[in-house]
Amino acid sequence: xxxFQFFVNYFKRYIDLTQEEEDxxxxxxxxxxxxxxxxxxxxxxxxxxxxxVVSGTFRAYLIGNEGQDHTIAFxxxxxxxxxxxxxxxxxxxxxFVESLEDGVIIQLDYNAEQLLxxxxxxxxxxxxxxxxxxxxxxxxxxxxxxxxxxxxxxEEFVEKYPKVVQRVPQYALASYLGMSTxxxxxxxxxxxxxxx
Amino acid sequence: xxxFQFFVNYFKRYIDLTQEEEDxxxxxxxxxxxxxxxxxxxxxxxxxxxxxVVSGTFRAYLIGNEGQDHTIAFxxxxxxxxxxxxxxxxxxxxxFVESLEDGVIIQLDYNAEQLLxxxxxxxxxxxxxxxxxxxxxxxxxxxxxxxxxxxxxxEEFVEKYPKVVQRVPQYALASYLGMSTxxxxxxxxxxxxxxx
DNA sequence: CGCGACGTTGATTTGCCTCAACGATTGTGG
DNA sequence: CCACAATCGTTGAGGCAAATCAACGTCGCG
Numbered sequence: 001x002x003x004f005q006f007f008v009n010y011f012k013r014y015i016d017l018t019q020e021e022e023d024x025x026x027x028x029x030x031x032x033x034x035x036x037x038x039x040x041x042x043x044x045x046x047x048x049x050x051x052x053v054v055s056g057t058f059r060a061y062l063i064g065n066e067g068q069d070h071t072i073a074f075x076x077x078x079x080x081x082x083x084x085x086x087x088x089x090x091x092x093x094x095x096f097v098e099s100l101e102d103g104v105i106i107q108l109d110y111n112a113e114q115l116l117x118x119x120x121x122x123x124x125x126x127x128x129x130x131x132x133x134x135x136x137x138x139x140x141x142x143x144x145x146x147x148x149x150x151x152x153x154x155e156e157f158v159e160k161y162p163k164v165v166q167r168v169p170q171y172a173l174a175s176y177l178g179m180s181t182x183x184x185x186x187x188x189x190x191x192x193x194x195x196x
Numbered sequence: 197x198x199x200f201q202f203f204v205n206y207f208k209r210y211i212d213l214t215q216e217e218e219d220x221x222x223x224x225x226x227x228x229x230x231x232x233x234x235x236x237x238x239x240x241x242x243x244x245x246x247x248x249v250v251s252g253t254f255r256a257y258l259i260g261n262e263g264q265d266h267t268i269a270f271x272x273x274x275x276x277x278x279x280x281x282x283x284x285x286x287x288x289x290x291x292f293v294e295s296l297e298d299g300v301i302i303q304l305d306y307n308a309e310q311l312l313x314x315x316x317x318x319x320x321x322x323x324x325x326x327x328x329x330x331x332x333x334x335x336x337x338x339x340x341x342x343x344x345x346x347x348x349x350x351e352e353f354v355e356k357y358p359k360v361v362q363r364v365p366q367y368a369l370a371s372y373l374g375m376s377t378x379x380x381x382x383x384x385x386x387x388x389x390x391x392x
Numbered sequence: 393c394g395c396g397a398c399g400t401t402g403a404t405t406t407g408c409c410t411c412a413a414c415g416a417t418t419g420t421g422g
Numbered sequence: 423c424c425a426c427a428a429t430c431g432t433t434g435a436g437g438c439a440a441a442t443c444a445a446c447g448t449c450g451c452g
Contacts, residue, residue, distance in 0.1 A: 121317035128324035
């Protein structure tokens with residue numbers, strides 16, 4: 001059960017937990033193995049879990065009217081991922097969340113999360129903090145989308161998340177950055193030849 | 197002090213408050229009058245307040261490298277606004293938050309907010325909920341930016357926020373929607389002639 | 393009244409997309 | 423273990439949505 005170590009440590013970055021609290025938390029979640037190309041969230045079904053990635057690579061995306069997909073989030077080891085619009089409001093999902101390689105996740109049930117928050121303010125605090133941080137992150141991304149060119153957005157992403165770049169397919173990254181796969185390919189080539 | 201009524205009612209949408217808690221909350225905030233073109237947040241200064249808009253119109257924006265401004269948020273009556281990246285982490289701001297007309301706001305000091313959350317889990321819950329909702333909102337906006345054309349984004353905004361459209365200048369709306377003022381002007385004209 | 397801020401309109405340009413064809417790599421069944 | 427298909431990435435030609443540039447109308451305000 002060493003998967004729980006990573007999971008619990010994530011909580012401990014923002015709140016203190018007693019041994020009992022740790023145990024209680026772990027008793028409420030479940031460890032799940034997922035294979036490549038498996039979906040952990042699908043449109044029209046309510047997203048029941050907030051999921052923590054122990055190992056693996058995931059991608060949340062939407063399929064647009066013309067059939068193109070738009071990636072809203074990635075997650076690798078030690079990140080969280082879900083369709084939050086579906087999870088928070090317990091409404092049918094609009095996103096797919098897909099596994100891009102074999103992995104292990106820990107899933108926290110919606111009702112269990114409510115229970116945690118109601119019975120112990122520490123958890124209320126924890127979720128407040130991680131939501132704040134997600135919000136701040138997304139706001140920065142929104143500003144990038146508004147103010148930068150495709151090439152600048154790519155450079156920024158490579159700088160910030162080199163590990164993610166290596167682990168996700170090119171088309172997924174392109175759709176995250178808001179450009180076509182062809183254009184991303186051209187940007188990468190230009191960069192390679194630029195590098196002395 | 198009827199400004200406090202709106203303010204307190206906002207909290208009561210998500211949490212219950214006793215009379216004492218209401219009074220305590222109100223004792224920690226201050227009511228401020230602002231004039232048109234006044235800045236309540238400026239780059240390089242740490243954003244000390246989370247601000248609730250009693251009445252007025254506000255806009256949070258960034259100035260890009262080439263001098264164009266990019267609007268990240270609007271706020272009118274009964275909304276909140278701040279540079280959250282600055283407020284949450286208590287780091288120097290990167291945004292301007294500007295008043296677009298005379299108005300009245302209620303400001304909650306960062307330290308007061310921490311105090312509220314530490315002493316009463318209800319407030320922890322309140323800020324968790326409003327942050328979740330902001331996050332969900334921003335995620336939808338991000339998906340719009342990724343998947344829709346300029347015209348579709350405008351249509352969507354008019355539908356969702358007709359009041360905001362009437363109260364903010366055109367250039368601000370254009371920069372919020374990620375297009376030039378000239379292009380927004382052309383879209384509007386097309387719409388007017390389309391309407392039977 | 394006159395100036396500056398805001399919005400409009402048309403001409404031109406461009407960043408990025410679409411389409412199409414072609415390598416490279418991976419995975420799968422015989 | 424190989425053959426073949428499917429998936430993924432590359433490259434070039436052409437096109438379009440939206441930006442930029444420039445000039446002008448209009449309104450509110452000092």
